[in-house]
Amino acid sequence: TQLLEQSPQFLSIQEGENLTVYCNSSSVFSSLQWYRQEPGEGPVLLVTVVTGGEVKKLKRLTFQFGDARKDSSLHITAAQPGDTGLYLCAGAPGYALNFGKGTSLLVTP
Amino acid sequence: KAGVTQTPRYLIKTRGQQVTLSCSPISGHRSVSWYQQTPGQGLQFLFEYFSETQRNKGNFPGRFSGRQFSNSRSEMNVSTLELGDSALYLCASSLALLDRISYNEQFFGPGTRLTVL
Numbered sequence: 266t267q268l269l270e271q272s273p274q275f276l277s278i279q280e281g282e283n284l285t286v287y288c289n290s291s292s293v294f295s296s297l298q299w300y301r302q303e304p305g306e307g308p309v310l311l312v313t314v315v316t317g318g319e320v321k322k323l324k325r326l327t328f329q330f331g332d333a334r335k336d337s338s339l340h341i342t343a344a345q346p347g348d349t350g351l352y353l354c355a356g357a358p359g360y361a362l363n364f365g366k367g368t369s370l371l372v373t374p
Numbered sequence: 375k376a377g378v379t380q381t382p383r384y385l386i387k388t389r390g391q392q393v394t395l396s397c398s399p400i401s402g403h404r405s406v407s408w409y410q411q412t413p414g415q416g417l418q419f420l421f422e423y424f425s426e427t428q429r430n431k432g433n434f435p436g437r438f439s440g441r442q443f444s445n446s447r448s449e450m451n452v453s454t455l456e457l458g459d460s461a462l463y464l465c466a467s468s469l470a471l472l473d474r475i476s477y478n479e480q481f482f483g484p485g486t487r488l489t490v491l
Binding site for chain 1: 378407409415416417418419422430432464466479480481482483484485
């Protein structure tokens, strides 16, 4: 059983469109992290959200942590081809990070 | 500052063989964690080493082992390879200023792509 469920699994959109991806769990997390992994590379940390209801912005990316700290979302405004990659959320109810399986995003020109 | 490096980047082995993967962390980082990434299971934690000691391990069989050297470089070994061991193996290093690995920002290497035939 996956602790963190991400949706959608795949997303293919055109440049300029907006999108939202989700990370859900039945567990409460003290924090959640979002990573982006590009082909042939390891994941790179984008943001850590800590407080329930917290919203963080990173240029065109907006991250939100649910009030109950069980879910998170990532919204991308005006997607660009450079946003293409696998978006992973991760949290730690225990010692090590648990990762979702990710949302694979393809942005075409 | 150089990032995390992993060697080799690609490896092809046959069932029953063993394999050793290497990871060089960012200079000054004392913690190295290993993860297995597959399409079916996603990223799963294998184990973490800090100051040459294994601090924690995930739910993997004993065929998966590792070690860390005094210069913080780490190796992982998989013995008696099975087809299901085909995966991207990632290592991540961190400063480990806090006692739980999940509290520390981890920097991932590019991974070693292992194919077992």
